[in-house]
Amino acid sequence: MSSRDYLGEFEHIVILALLRLAGRAYGVTVRQEIEARTGREVSIGAIYATLDRLETKGYLKSQFGEPTPERGGRSKRFFHVTAKGVSAVNRTHRAVQSMTQGLDLIGSHS
Template sequence: MEKEHLGELEELILLLVVMLKNDAYGFAIRKALKSQAGRMVTIGAVHGTVNRLEKKGFVESNMSDATEVRGGRRKRIFTVTASGKRALERSRELKLSLWMQIPEFSISNNS
């Protein structure tokens, strides 16, 4: 399971879940995708992706307490698991390794 590939949207959502911390629920993730990555996705795409990430063991979810602001409804809050953090680290390392192998893009040549 730990060797599973991360798609681009999966990686972005995992990063946003880490960033949003206790506010990582569907609508907030969708809003952050737009503001942070310039990506417009449907709430269904967000939910489909977090469900897939949960099935892979990269996120966990828990229901928040009900709030009056939401008409008594609860939010499904996501957190990244240790496996999810390792998947992000592997993805970062792979990409950095590939970038460094392209002379015109390597960090050492941009100085």
């Protein structure tokens, strides 16, 4: 465990997108998945910046695939989560869960 042990808010979302996209995760699909699921709009630049950071930390790995026979289309960079990345997700989840334990939320707060 290095200096910052918990995933940032957006890092968390991005890494979850990778997990659910499994073998077909690359910039564009990651963005789509996040937008489709959460309704949150994010720039493609934001996606890549985060992917790069996560890879640097060893939570992801990536490799370029073969270009697909579509109009245009340079080759995609596919990402997958490492075991270390999965640990980070779990750690982050546990932290929130421990703080949420026994709270009802949706409360009546002024």
